[in-house]
Amino acid sequence: MNAYAKFRDLHRTGAPLVLPNAWDHASAAALVTAGFRAVGTTSLGVASAAGKSDAEGDTRAETVALALSLARLDALVSVDVEGGFSEDPDEVAALARELVESGVVGVNIEDGRPDGGLADPEHQCAVIRAVKRAAPDLFVNARTDTHWLSGNEERTTARVTAYQEAGADGVFVPGLRDEETIAALVDTLDVPLNILHSPGGPSLRTLADLGVRRVSCGSLLFRAALQATVATALAVAEDLPVRDGLPTYAEADALARAFVQG
Template sequence: MSDYEKFLDLHHQAKPLVIANAWNVKSAQLIEKNGFDAIATSSGAIADSLGYADGEKIPFAELLYMLERIRSCTGIPLSVDMERGYADNLNDLNVNIQKLIDIGVAGINLEDPQGEDIYLKKLSSIKNYLARTNQQLFINARTDVFLLKLPSPLETTLRRAKLYQEAGADGLFVTGVQDPDIIKEITAATSLPVNVVGTPKLSSIQTLAECGIKRISMAVFLYRATYNQLENIVKNITATHSFTPLHQPS
């Protein structure tokens, strides 16, 4: 079974796929070591770790290098946060997609802040390219309607879900949604496996499972939590004039 097939199956099991977001090899290895079935990347975490702002500010070549290192050092399916695809030209977009496939990526997130018309052109281009070249890649269609606070967010999300499914998306990633009742309406209205981010207001995996969610991501939050711990350690070294904080059990 290919990594794509394994990754696809993880979205259609009884329990949700809980997926942690890595930013380098070590974080990815720790995710794999601790029993996760797949690894996702966080574009914001990778960019920030290399001194770039989020939002495709990191050169794609640098992102690809990090992804290649992660993939070569882990053995479970890898899904990549591709933001808007790092290209507006459709031929360039497909070149980027091929580079991901060549290093063994199983899936991507592709987001729609440019609007559904541009998004559908990109999604259709990728699907046509995959069909033409007889290749497979899980496309998690990320819609930022709630995150961007667009008008009529539920209605717009449901419309986009239908359009994206018809265009060949494999999953639906809804960011910024916080209300379990709204989540239930979304999952009931689409046959696509729905992905949300675990947040303080949506921290219970069981609750999200009961809402019909099939994939739960950690986004940039795992990265932030890690570096919050690091900041606490170095602050304590400075405050105590001691290296004891380096050797305290975690």
């Protein structure tokens, strides 16, 4: 079974893929060390680490550089490419080919736009078709931001159905937490439904029972790391105990060489 097939096989009914999202080599290597077989990237983490805003289409170079780095790991890597960093389907397809050549097995492509609107669905389908023509084996996770913007169930269903018909291997609806709506989407789709983990939303067990086959962490881990960084600095400044169990210097340094494929 090749890497693409292995990644698809992880999207299982009753036992969804839990996909943690990294923002640099060290965070990804730490997740692989912890036992995660597949790792995604978070566009917020990548953009923030570069001093840029998320979802502005301004981090193509940083995203590709991270993909090249993560491809060295013994892991199945899926990359968040925002909207593809171009409105030209052929340019997005060229990016997909570049990522495949680096060893990436999946991408996440969204229809949300920097102005807060949504891409025309026909245009987004053209992008998906172009990517699949250029990289047939690549797992295309087509994200729609309809639920974040309006919560309109009919519009969400129409878009994910269209993206599936255009060739998407999975669909992603961040912000969706209503169990009845999730179950209805699962029944509508033939491809895996991806749900964003929400601390106040359905549990992993509930999502599995509903038929969700992928649960992403999104920017959660990056934001948790920021919180832990500040909390640790404040503990030092206030002469309070620092949390036990931190990686040693040697362990952190070793992440640069961890799981490098020969």
